[in-house]
Amino acid sequence: AKNIPGNSYSLFLSELNDRIQDRQRVEMALLDAVANKQLYIHYQPQVDMETGYCLGAEALVRWQHPELGTVRPDRFISVAEDSGMIIEIGRWVLEQACADAMKWPKPGKLAVNVSAVQFEYGDVVSAIKHALEVSKLPADRLDIEITESVFVTKQDKFIQTLNEIVDMGVGVALDDFGTGYSSLSYLSRLPVDKVKIDQSFVKNLPEDEQSMAIVQSVLSLSTAMNKRVVAEGIETKDQAWVLRLAGCGIGQGYLFGRPQSNEKFCKMLAIDEPQ
Numbered sequence: 001a002k003n004i005p006g007n008s009y010s011l012f013l014s015e016l017n018d019r020i021q022d023r024q025r026v027e028m029a030l031l032d033a034v035a036n037k038q039l040y041i042h043y044q045p046q047v048d049m050e051t052g053y054c055l056g057a058e059a060l061v062r063w064q065h066p067e068l069g070t071v072r073p074d075r076f077i078s079v080a081e082d083s084g085m086i087i088e089i090g091r092w093v094l095e096q097a098c099a100d101a102m103k104w105p106k107p108g109k110l111a112v113n114v115s116a117v118q119f120e121y122g123d124v125v126s127a128i129k130h131a132l133e134v135s136k137l138p139a140d141r142l143d144i145e146i147t148e149s150v151f152v153t154k155q156d157k158f159i160q161t162l163n164e165i166v167d168m169g170v171g172v173a174l175d176d177f178g179t180g181y182s183s184l185s186y187l188s189r190l191p192v193d194k195v196k197i198d199q200s201f202v203k204n205l206p207e208d209e210q211s212m213a214i215v216q217s218v219l220s221l222s223t224a225m226n227k228r229v230v231a232e233g234i235e236t237k238d239q240a241w242v243l244r245l246a247g248c249g250i251g252q253g254y255l256f257g258r259p260q261s262n263e264k265f266c267k268m269l270a271i272d273e274p275q
């Protein structure tokens with residue numbers, strides 16, 4: 001089709017084409033990323049809201065490409081999922097993060113994001129086992145973070161897989177909670193010991209009444225189900241204050257610390273000042 005200026009349909013097609021080519025470009029580049037050591041991991045502190053002490057960190061993958069520059073995970077994780085590369089990347093993240101956590105000056109919890117694709121095709125149980133064995137990280141120092149997308153298909157199978165992971169002693173956190181389909185009652189069926197309130201609900205605290213209501217109901221039900229609650233994306237003292245008052249035990253966000261190199265995170269842990 002000819003690209004007539006002002007023709008919105010052909011404009012749409014050419015934009016679509018750009019986007020497809022962009023994804024292909026990212027996919028091609030991603031193939032080299034693991035081999036050429038362009039991926040690295042940053043660690044963002046997770047803090048005890050009562051005491052202010054650091055409990056551990058979430059591992060967040062980063063990609064430094066020689067020409068593309070820093071590629072954000074929002075851009076490449078979905079490409080990696082569609083192409084299946086997330087399985088290799090996810091294994092690498094697990095191994096590297098467990099090894100890094102062994103260097104921490106004190107034994108905090110390490111949280112690692114695991115994609116639904118790893119659950120379906122990646123033999124996630126042996127990937128976790130392998131990472132723990134090689135690093136010698138005690139299983140109870142590891143949490144995996146999963147999103148509700150894991151349960152969209154083959155629910156029973158994945159609950160079974162999760163049970164195997166829990167039986168190893170590894171913790172499971174339900175990430176981005178509140179953004180998906182699941183109801184709070186559904187939560188009781190899942191072998192999950194932590195719930196992470198999505199940052200979109202934290203963002204407009206404390207003013208926004210609707211966010212406050214959601215946060216409060218997640219907290220009261222999760223607490224009744226014996227699950228700990230993590231709030232993510234905390235940027236202001238006011239947000240931390242209302243979340244703490246509402247009973248949220250664990251906080252994560254720029255207020256407490258940005259994602260940072262393991263070296264910097266270790267220094268922070270060593271000083272060990274309440275945040």
Ligand code: C2E
Pocket residue numbers: 044059060061072073074077090093113114115145175176199232233234235252253254255259
């Ligand atoms: P997520 O798991 O929900 O991670 C939280 C995101 O919020 C991170 O973005 C983090 O840098 C950002 N963040 C933390 N505190 C604040 C804050 O106070 N304010 C704001 N505005 N943002 C904050 P990031 O690092 O860009 O990661 C984006 C997403 O990419 C993650 O969302 C996660 O879904 C995915 N991801 C990252 N690493 C991995 C990985 O190793 N494996 C998989 N499967 N996914 C990953």
Ligand code: CA
Pocket residue numbers: 058113145175
């Ligand atoms: Ca996460």
Ligand code: CA
Pocket residue numbers: 175176196198199232
């Ligand atoms: Ca999240």
Ligand code: CA
Pocket residue numbers: 176
């Ligand atoms: Ca997210």
